[in-house]
Amino acid sequence: MIAFLAVALTVLLSVTALLALARIYLGPSLLDRVVAADLLLATMLGAVGAEAAVNRHATTLPVLVVLSLLGFVGSVSLVRFAVREEAR
Template sequence: MTVALATVLTVLLSVTALLALARMYRGPSLLDRVIASDVLLNTMVGAVGTEAAISRHATTLPVLVVLSLLGFVGTVALVRFAVGEES
């Protein structure tokens, strides 16, 4: 059961990451690329969280916190930069 669940989650997270990378490549605007990078980072957080849940350890919790904070701060900074360019 655990192997099948891990396989399904790996496939789903891989497809999500590939679609986010495609959007980053093709995105017509900076904000599309920012959203795609945020989705990619959230996919990474989901993958690390999934790995921690399957192997049943909490040693990756600091990594999850740092990735989440990095995503939040990076997204806010890029949006503020984009708003400053439009004015």
């Protein structure tokens, strides 16, 4: 049962990552690309968290914290950059 859930989760996370990459590539504006990059990072966080849950170890918790902080700081800085560009 756990193997089936792991395969289903892998497929769903892979599809989500591919759709986010497509939006990054095809996005018409910078903000679309920023949101897609944030979605891709959230997908990566979900994948790392799922891997930690399936293998029953908590050693990846610092990795999850660093990735989430990186995503927050990156999103805020890119949005501030985009607002400055549009204000000119």
